[in-house]
Amino acid sequence: MSWIYIQQAIPAFINGFFLTLKLATIGIIGALLLGIVVAFWLYYQVIGHHVLRLYIAVSRNTPLLIQLFFIYYGLPGIGLKIPAEQTAILGLIFLGGSYMADAFLGGLEAVPKIQVESGQVVGLSTWQLARYVIFPQGILYSLPAIGANIIFLIKETSIFTVIAIPEITNTALDLIGQNYRSNEYLLMMVVSYAIILIPLSLGLSWFERRLRRVNFSN
Amino acid sequence: MTDEIIQVRHLNKKFGDKVVLTDINLTIPKNKVTVVLGPSGSGKSTLIRTFNGLESFDSGDLEIFGQKIDPHDKKAFAVIKHEIGMVFQSYDLFPNRTVMQNITLGPLKVQKRNEKEVLGQARQLLAEVGLEKFENYYPRQLSGGQKQRVAIVRALILNPKLMLFDEVTASLDPEMVRGVLEILKQLAEQDLTMVVVTHEMNFAKQVADKVIFLDSGEIVEEQAGQKFFQEPQTKRARVFLESMSF
Amino acid sequence: MLTSAINLILAGTNLSRLIEGLGVTIEISFLSIFFGTILGGFLGLLWSNVTGVERGFFRTYLEIFRIVPTIPLLFLFYYTFPRDLNFNLPATVVSVLVFSLWFGAEFSDIVRAAVQSVAKGQKESAYAIGLTTWQSYRYVLLPQSLVNILPAYINLSTRIIKTTSILLLISVTEVITVGQQIIEANSSNRAVPLVVYGLIALFYFSINGTLTWLSKKIERKVVANDR
Structure with a gap:
């Protein structure tokens, strides 16, 4: 372990850190939005929900790495060229969308039937029912799963290295290749992820505990 | 004294800061029915659960079958617990096993008794509680009352010297x-030693x-049955x- | 272009090479699941029955494998440990080792949660009829948790299978590495990557899709049984 190597690598890791953070944030927000749409679509069984089931199946059952390769190296074959960073974000949204959809759908389905029926009895329209009854409660039920998905998706960003995006993992692997030292760079890599993931993981479990208390109290 | 199956002296128990049993002194007579009464939350269940080691206690003496129980020894009940049958409020049959498998698990695996003899006794006991036709049913196919009767048989087949009943009709x-x-x-008429918590x-x-x-974790009265009610x-x-x- | 690319992949040994690579993927996945099951099952059973400091130990093991992404783990076992501790393991063995440890960590948590979720009354009943701890696991707790474990277990297996895709980073000749070789050898046809990666995606989809379908089926049966 040598300090010099660590010191010299700090700027590169800071860049990588913020790139990871940026791509993860955009990708996760995109995945959340896509997930909400897909979940409601499936919940109300709107036309075309079979296609969405297929999307979820493909997204969940293939590795992100292959999804990225397909977009980045495959699609140009039919004339569709997408730059690396956009590919990364697109890939994360494609992957995360299905996980988030499942999380939301689980939450929506966990809303007790009696709640929906009570809403209908007082004369709420379908839209009002969704807006005031199903969505606010469903999102509470789905929060633990969403939290787990966020952590999972952040970890998945390390796969971006395979399309040469200089995020945290790529920075480390590059430096390992250049300098033939692994200890320092692997350590810095793990620390970089830990800086994001540990506070997030602690925050989420704190949030979940709080939520459970709120839920039990009524 | 040989006709006392349990002797308790100065027994105390807390859950955290909450005192649940205070200075309990009592005896459980052999071949008799002892009924434990009291308002909800008075510590009745906790008390009888200390009799088979489901609850530990903090201080005091507990003597069962003339044998002293060390409250800090987790294995204190290992040898005698199958001589103490217990039936719970929520019956708790094993859902993965049929009625017959529920009943025979203890005698076969714990007491290592002969299978033919065990099956014979099981059928006889099931007949006594009117469930002879149900031996191959799973618990989920039975009503609450039927489940509770199976639970009683499951405890009786171990030929216990003492039976504990913890509000066995409360959820029926x-x-x-x-x-x-x-x-x-x-x-009760067969002179089985029984401790019954009931409402x-x-x-x-x-x-x-x-x-x-x-009441509130204390024994307020320990009395002969008829006298207590009269x-x-x-x-x-x-x-x-x-x-x-009322 | 696309048709010629498809023909190209179907011609010669390309397809059989891809399937061979898929074999390596499956082999590593299978071995990792096998060893991870033994490790995780054992740890999970222990974990379900301990408190205090021992519980902290299990938690730490689990959290390390949850927090650290798989790529640094793989590199740690592939580059760092062999050099620092002076031993040498083939890349496939390292992969199985890392994935087994990972699978074991996640699986132990599944086992613990499932055993602990069996109603308290079941444990007490088992105790009341005199069963030993081991007997109550054997006859009461385990059989009841098994159906709850299966869907999560299969789900975890599909995750392992997907994660094997990163093995191309440490020169294991699994299916994606083979795909890259084929693409390189046919670089004049620009549609080849689309076909190759599409095909590999289909491979993963068939395996994991079948497993997912199976777990959903079991899950439905479990729910029906509970009623």
């Missing part, structure tokens, strides 16, 4: 209660040889009896 539908109480009465006052009156009345000695017991008979 009213029409199921009588059948289960009838079985308990029959057992069924008529039943208690009929079977109790002895009553232990508990002339309770304390105000708290009188208030309790009045509140239970």
Whole structure:
């Protein structure tokens, strides 16, 4: 372990850190939005929900790495060229969308039937029912799963290295290749992820505990 | 004294800061029915659960079958616990096993008895509780009252020296209660040593040889059965009896 | 272009090479699941029955494998440990080792949660009829948790299978590495990557899709049984 190597690598890791953070944030927000749409679509069984089931199946059952390769190296074959960073974000949204959809759908389905029926009895329209009854409660039920998905998706960003995006993992692997030292760079890599993931993981479990208390109290 | 199956002296128990049993002194007579009465939360269940080691206690003496129990020894009950049968409020049959498999698990695996003999006894006991046709059913196919009768058989087949009943009718539908109480009465007549926690006052009156009345974790009265119901000695017991008979 | 690319992949040994690579993927996945099951099952059973400091130990093991992404783990076992501790393991063995440890960590948590979720009354009943701890696991707790474990277990297996895709980073000749070789050898046809990666995606989809379908089926049966 040598300090010099660590010191010299700090700027590169800071860049990588913020790139990871940026791509993860955009990708996760995109995945959340896509997930909400897909979940409601499936919940109300709107036309075309079979296609969405297929999307979820493909997204969940293939590795992100292959999804990225397909977009980045495959699609140009039919004339569709997408730059690396956009590919990364697109890939994360494609992957995360299905996980988030499942999380939301689980939450929506966990809303007790009696709640929906009570809403209908007082004369709420379908839209009002969704807006005031199903969505606010469903999102509470789905929060633990969403939290787990966020952590999972952040970890998945390390796969971006395979399309040469200089995020945290790529920075480390590059430096390992250049300098033939692994200890320092692997350590810095793990620390970089830990800086994001540990506070997030602690925050989420704190949030979940709080939520459970709120839920039990009524 | 040989005719006392349990002796408790100065027993105390806390859950965290909360005192649940305070300075308990009592004896459980052999071949008799002891009924434990008291308001909800008075510590009745906790008390009888210390008799088979499901609950530990903090201080005091507990002597079962003449053997002293060390409250800090987790294995203290290992040798005697299958001689103490227990039936719970929520029956807790094993859902992955049929009625017959529920009943025979203890005698076959714990007592290592002969399978043919065990099956014979199981069928006889099932017949006594009117369930001879149900031996291959799974618990989910039975009613609450039927499940509770199976749970009783599951405990009895171990030929226990002592039976503990913890509010066994409390979660049954009213029409199921009588059948289960009838079985308990029959057992009482067979001179089985029983400790019964119940809220069924008529039943208690009929079977109790002895009553232990508990309130807020303390024994308020320890009394012969008939005497307790006819002339309770304390105000708290009188208030309790009045509140239970309307 | 696309048709010629498809023909190209179907011609010669390309397809059989891809399937061979898929074999390596499956082999590593299978071995990792096998060893991870033994490790995780054992740890999970222990974990379900301990408190205090021992519980902290299990938690730490689990959290390390949850927090650290798989790529640094793989590199740690592939580059760092062999050099620092002076031993040498083939890349496939390292992969199985890392994935087994990972699978074991996640699986132990599944086992613990499932055993602990069996109603308290079941444990007490088992105790009341005199069963030993081991007997109550054997006859009461385990059989009841098994149906709850299966869907999560299969789900975890599909995750392992997907994660094997990163093995191309440490020169294991699994299916994606083979795909890259084929693409390189046919670089004149620009549609080849689309076909190759599409095909590999289909491979993963068939395996994991079948497993997912199976777990959903079991889950439905479990729910039906509970009623």
